[in-house]
Amino acid sequence: MTAFLELQDLTKSFYGIAAVKGVSLNIKTGQTLGLIGQNGAGKSTLMNLIGGVVHPDSGEMRLTEKLYAPRTPADAQRAGIAFIHQELNLFTNLTIAENIFITGFPRKGVLGSIDTAKIKSLTRDLLASVGLQLDPSTNVDRISPGERQLVEIAKALYQDASLIIFDEPTTSLTARETERLFAIMNQLRQQGKGLVYISHILGDVKKLADEIAIMRDGELVAYEPASAFSIQRMIAQMVGRSIEQLYPPRTAAPTNMPLLAVEGVNAAGIVKEISFTLHKGEVLGLFGLMGSGRTELARMIFGIDAFERGNIRVEGESITSPSPRKSIRHKIAFVTENRREEGLLMSIDIANNISLVSLLDFAGGLISVIDQREMTAAAQQTAQVLQLKSGDIRYQHAKALSGGNQQKVVIAKWLLSEPMIFIMDEPTRGIDVGAKYEIYTIIDRLASEGSGVLIISSELDELIGLCDRILVMSRGEIYGEFSREQFQEETILRAAFRQDDTAIPHNHDGVREEAGKQD
Amino acid sequence: MTTLDQRQRAKTTSSDSSVKRFAQSFLLSDYFVLYLTLIFFVTAAVFFPTLGTPGNISNQLQNMWPLLAIAISQTFVLILGGIDLSVGSTMGFTSVVGAIVMAQTLDPSFFDRSPLWGTIFMRPEGGIMAGSEWATLVGILVMLALGTLIGFLNGFAITRFNLAPFMVTLVSSTFFAGFALWLTQSRNISGLPEAFLTLGKGDIISIYLGPKLTSDIARRDILPFITYPFVISVGLAIAAQFLLSRTVFGRRMFSIGTNRRASEISGIPSRSVITRVYMLSGFCAAVASVMYSARLGIGQPSLGGGNLLLDIIGAAVIGGTSLFGGKGSVRGTFFGVAFFVLLLNILNAMRLSPFVIDAVKGVIILLAALIDITRTRLINREQRS
């Protein structure tokens, strides 16, 4: 059990915010390292450093004692490091065998054609080693996500990886597929491979890992053999004391007048039986781990994606086949989680970005001529309210702003349309503390004016500081609900990990297990 | 390729010399193309004195107007991030249908095999409006309506069926070009009403330069200055610019061309906007068709054929319209068209064969694309500071 990959004091910052701070780890051959932490704790950045996707600001890595500094993912691959991501990188128009051998086909004959028989038999062996009995000539688009994941592992094995990193591998797997995965992981351990397992399913991590490392706010807060951890301790250390964040006092209490009612929303494979109500003057938080379905749900409520069964009601009025335009007409606003792709027009000036939803409000006449001055003035005013720091909003492009200011532009855009319901998906992601406070103030003000705010966030303290109620989503379902009196970080977090005492634990199929089968 | 080398070398000079900064501001200026055109003109006039004569200038200006109308249509579509390959055949088709409506007399030996022959649409006495004083007006209205309809069909197929604009407009281009040839058996339709012809050749204001020797001034010495096509085109340009910069519709166009997803999430009815833009494109093509047909005095099924498309895209790209969408202006297109007309003028004066001229145009377009890429990069860098 020698140290295979050593990380020494790695640090990496993005735009001045440290994503990974002074992390030192050893990944040993024949062992599994479990890596856990909340969203934004730094796990992905750490993996990206190992994988050559980004480069460290300071610190170094050593692979079997030698300096390891990959410039590209290809370097990492060559060094024997393989990733099994949640986002699979298979080509859906090729067969399993072709996917595995895409950059290293064995050739035969004078024309150098692909030795089909050989890749088929090699693939069969590889698939067998991961417990799959598929025909190597099957097209990838015909196999299930679980099977695709195993193919990725087979690919990693073919590339003779010595270190395999699993990033949230079980989210779309059935129980049986998960068991198979674990069996294979065990096999790989015994073959002397080093494994890293990142997951939110703490029970699994505890079962699989030899050592567990816990990250919080970019730092390594615990790193000990798995036996030293109980689920309680894991959660407690993930929560810890975070950066001092001030939250403005709430100026008004929520009412119990229903504003937005979500009734029985279902979409197979994505969300199941979602029902909740947002009231006037309420700030409702939606918490959950990454991949729990919150964004998908928000998009369905707003009408960007379709759902199969269920109903959306605004002030009692049902919205049939929701669409963004209908939602906007019903005074719903949606700040998406990826402002660059879906929230902003990057190469267009700030003023036009801010006025995008409300264009018609500033126009008149038969052909909707815009009163430019009125529009710019309104945009300017909103920008000022949000304390937007930018150049002249008429000329500066959204692209040139910092993340925090970009987010303010998005919020300004929706504010200008004077909505009653504000859905915000990770509104303070990538924003500095000062700007965050300003956004919290705005949220409070919206609520006190009678609007309802549904805020999706992965930062639990933020939700605790802002919200009147918090819903917890897990694997596409509403798993728990907490009112202000019940706000307690550990409890809520445990719910998100499906480790709470109150709810009966579910297994991977969402089928309730018998009570008492807990760690 | 030498210009590319020179530019590369200029980039590698270490500090931001004042020359480099001037060059950058020159490149980025909104009037870049205008300056280029003027410089070109002055330089070329030295080598080809005929270029500078009033007669030539007047002639070239008259060439500009129809081209401007159709370049505007393409500008609209490009800003949206699409493309309209059918403008040429829309021109031909509307030209033909308009002529059929307006014709005062039709030669049986030409058209007796046309599918419409013998019906009220095509008789030896002319088309459906033969003999009527409303012929010209109705004809023009029919042409405009038809162009808009073709645009609607394009837009509908693109938005409803999610088809690539390139393929859809290619198909409609083939279809309507064929349709026009079928209706006319590839003959040109003449015998159009006088009123229509004045639209093409009539002046509102003309100029005579030179000594007034006798009271009779030769017709060819009178230079058309403000003609009907001039008024129509410039009017169209002003309206188009207004639409783009001052209306909600224009903002929505730029928005969709920049990022369709973000626009839809912000409530922009992208389908309706896209369809209407293609309708406008068809409309402008019809306007251009009116001008060309009036000027030629015939309904011509092959109108708009050949490499017209290349000219239009070239003019638009030179004028700063991006092929990726989200960027463009009528003013830029105006200068682009001016540049192109001048370029053609020079190349013709050099007595090169038409295909060689096309080749040069092709090179210019490659350069225009390169300049566009360079400008985008410079703008990005400037914005970041």
Place this chain on the structure above:
Amino acid sequence: MPGERFNILRFLLNHSTLVLFIAVFALFGLSSPRTPVEIAGITIDFPRFWSPENIFNMVKQAAVFAGIIGVGMTFVLLTAGIDLSVGSNMYLSVVVSGLLMRSIGLEIIPALLVSLMVGTLFGAFNAFCILRLKIIPFMTTLATLVIGRGLGTFLTDSQQIDFPERMNAFGQTLVFGVIPMPIVVFGIVVLVSWYILSRTPFGRQVYAVGNDIEAAKKAGINTDRTLAMVYIISGFCAGLAGFILASQLGGRVDRSFAETREFDAIAAAVLGGTSLFGGAGNVFGTVIGAILIQMVGTGLQFNLVNLYLQPMARAFVIFLAIFFDSLREANMKKLKRRFIRPVEADAPPEPQPSSAGD
């Protein structure tokens, strides 16, 4: 997808072109004029459309008009690119080889090699502009479309080229005394291309790049090289097609030679199931597409349909092709969605038999 039921509509959609092909073949055959023919002692009125001569003719024309360049275009489309310059490429290649044939008396085979070389260089120039200068394929090939034709016209001083008589003889060659040479060349091109696309690493990487270029880069594929090669291959096919086509036209090439053929090539490929979005398609489909287009034209002629209606019919057929392509693509997107729960767990609850005592 596992457990998917056989859906007749989906089957038709995925094989839409083949269905269309059979339909058109049958339709035109039945409606075309017939000649009495003796088969096994019985005289039947056999549709001329289905006669071997006509079939040979259609395949031959399909080969030179859209087929060979269609195969080259397939490579490009598989990577989600486009090559608008193949028509002009055909012209330029033929011009150069023709001029050499006339001036230094080059023989057929060397002239063919010259044509191939020019075509390949043309394609390489496209690749250069696209990959090094980073000008998008549409713009690049649109520009080289006019540059190529202009260059060709310049070289011939706008005159038409008359090839020596041996060109015509070459064009009329019958392999094994029966099969027209263009069909044989077409067959070889198709087979070689099929081989490259399905049996060589390069071919499989072309599909990978078209499916997901980012994943391809991550997997370590040299995507620049793959992309460059497809444009070079397209150029090569243009050089070949141009020469063969010239030999069919009695060795006479004027400056409108192969004009607008690029669109036929694209149509043939798209009809044959090659998606404009990349990653899907095969050369056999392109063959069917090319022959289908030719069939529509020939069929209309047989039915004495007005010459002018043919482009309209062709446009309609192509429209059907892209329409189906779009439906296929929409279907594909649904299959590529990301799930966060196992799908089986969300099946709507089965109606339970009511228990006793209700």
